[in-house]
Amino acid sequence: MQRRVVSLWFPRLAAERSLRVRPLSACEDVPFALSIFERNSERIYDLNPRGEVRGLDRGMTTVQARSLCPELVTRPADLKADQRFLSALARWATRYCPWVGTYERDGLFLDITGSDHLFGGEEALVEDMRERLSRSRLSPCIGLADTPGAAWALSHFAEGIAAPDRSLSAIAELPVAGLRLSQETCNSLKRLGIATIRDLHNLPRATLSRRYDREVLQRLDQALGNMSEQISPIKEDPLFAVRLTLPDPIGLLGDVMAGVGRLMTHLCERLDKHQKGARVLRLTFRKVDQDSESVDLKLARPMSDPKRLLTLFERAVEAVDAGYGIDMIRLEAVQVEAVSMRQMETVVASGSFPGQETTTDRLDDLITQLGSRVGLENILRFCPQDSHIPERSFSLVPAAYNRPAKSWPHHRPRPVRLFPPEPVTLPGRHQNNLNVQTDLKDQERRFAPPASFRWRGRLLSLALAQGPERIAPLWWDVDDSWGQGLRDYWQVDTRQGHRLWLFHTPQNPGWFVQGEFA
C-alpha cells in the first residue's frame, strides 16, 4: 500500500498557545509577540499576523519592535509549555491515525496510510483537520504527500495534497529550503543559481556529492522516497482510567458495585503491569439525565488490590444518588505511585497465612476508611521534634504519608495534656505563702507557687510543688505566646486532686496553667 504522510505545521504555535490560554482583552487586532532572552537582549520569539504586517520579525529585539510599533503587547515565552502543548496536539492527532510523531518544535507527522477512507478521503480528512484546529484558534499549514520530506515541503511552502507517486512534480517548483536544508546550504545553492528543487534534481549526483556533504542528497532522496524515513511515534504515558458504558441504566447498589468491581479488576491489572499503585481514585457515575456524580477515594498507601479497594469504595458508593439510573461508570486512578513487587509470603508469620491480609494491610485500610469520613489529612501521627519548648517538641504529621517514629528522646517529666496557657487568678497575692513550709531561701520564696489559686472557676489549694524548671524562649522567634519572657515551670499537686503544670513568668509576673499531669 502506498504510504501517505501528513505534515501538520503550526507556524505560530507559541503565540497561538499563549493567546488561547489568555486572550488579549482588547480586540484581536493588536500586534502581539512573545519575547525571549537571547544573545544578551530581549528578542521576539513568536508573533501574531498583525505584528508581521507591521514589519516585526522573529529575532528582532523587543526595544526595536516597540519603536516600530508602540502598541505592541508582549509576554514572555514559555518553551516547556509549548512542548507540552505540542505533545497534547500529537495525542489529539491520534484520532486520525495511530502513528503520530513530532518534528522540530512546531510540527507533527501523521502516517495516515490506510486510514483516510474513515474520514471520506484525503481532502475530507485535511478539511476536517483544518476546521477543528481553526475552531480552537490554531492556524495550521497542512501538506500531504508520499513521504515525510515531501509533506514537509508542501506544508511549509505550498499547502496542498500531492497525488500518489507525484511527489516530484508537486514539490519541483518549491525553493530548495523545502528540503529541510540548513540556511547556509540554501544560500550557497542559491548563489550557484539553484533556486528550486527541480534545479537540484536535474543536476548529476556526482557533482553534488563532490561539492556538498551528504545532507543535500539525503534530503532529496528522502523527499522523493528513494530513501526511507521513519516517523517515531511519541511515547505515551499509560492512562489509568477505565470506563463501563451500560446499554440500560442501573440503580441498585449490588448492580453498581458489580460494575465497579469489573472496572476495578481491569484497572488493577493495568496498575500491576506498570508496577504502580493508586493513591487517589475517582469514580464517576453518569446518569441518564446527563448529570454526573463523582466519588473520590484517598488511600493510606498506594494499592492495586481489587478486592480491598472495592470494599473501601462501598461506603462512598452507598451515598451516591442514582437518580433515574446510571448508564456510565468511569474509574480513574487520579494519582499513582510506584510500588515495588512484593514476594508472596510463604512462611506463616504472626498468625497470617499466605494470601491473608496482614495487620499492616488492615491498618492501612482503616486509615483509608477513617480518612474517607474525616479527611486523610486529619489522621495523624506524633513525630518528635528537636526543641526544648514543650509545645514544639513534637509535631502532628499525616499518618498516610509517614511511618511511625522509632524512638522518642526522654526529657524531664511532661504533662499528659498540654493546652495553650491559661492564666490563674490569685486570691490575695502572697498572703498565704507564709503558711507553706519551704526549703527555699527567702529571696526564692517570691517565685514559689501560690498557696491557693483559681483555675477554670475552681479554687484550688496547693499541696505539693516541684520545681522550678526554667525554659527560655527562642530569642530569634517572635511568638506571641512566649512574649512574656522566661518561664519557670512547676509541677503542682493540689488538694482537690489535680496535678498541674504551672509556670511563672518572672519578667512579667503572672501564673499560668499549661498542662495537666493527672
Added chain:
Amino acid sequence: MRNDFASVFPLKRSRAHEVVTGGAGFVFAAIVAGMTDRKTTGTPNLDKKLPVGSGPQGGGLAGTVVWCCENRKPTLNPEGLLPYCDPGRFLITRTQTHLDVLASAETALRSGAVPLVVAEVSERVGLTEGRRLQLAAEAGRSTAVLIVPDGGGSNAAETRWQCRAVMTEDGLENRVFNPLAVESFDSTHWRWSLIKNKTGTLSEWIVRWDAATRRVIVVSEIGG
C-alpha cells in the same frame, strides 16, 4: 462478693469502657494503651482469650491505638505519654463534630485492625451510641475506652472509672520542694474508683505506676 482489682483491670477485651475526663483520666487511657503495646503470644487464638495487655513480652506485632478527638488541636501530649506507652503507636483522628468522633471510633473498632480505640467525647453519650460502640467492639474484638465528661457516660458501658491524683505521703504535704535539694519523690498515686461495673461490685483503689516494670501496682484497697 469481694471485688478483686485483677478481675477488673486489665480491662476486659472486646468491651467498651468509660473513664471520666481530666488529667488522671487521660493517664488511665494512656496506661491501658501501654498495656496493648505489649507483644502478643504469637498465637492469635490464645491472644483473643487473654485480657488486654496480659500477654507475655516478645512475639508478634504490637498494637496501634486510635485516639479520636473532636478538637482541631488535640491536647494530648506525646511526651507526657512516654512513661506509660509509646506515642509513636498513636493514630490521632481529628474530627469536626461529636458525631464524627463516635462514628470514627465505631469504624475503628469494627475493623478489628487495632486492639484499642480511645475516644474523647465532649457530650453525653446516649444509650444507643454506647450500645453501638459496644457491639462494634465485640465485632472487631477490640477494646474501647471512652473519655466522657463528668456524669456523661452511657449505661451500655462495661465499666466506668473515675481517676484522681491523691496525696498520700504524710509529711510531704504543704511543702515546696527544690528539685536540687530533694533527689526525687514519687507522688504518682491515684485513686481509681470503679463507679460502674456490669459484672461485679463497685470499689476503689489507690494505685501507683511502677515505671520500671511498667505495671499498675495497688497500694491499698479502699472499699469493695
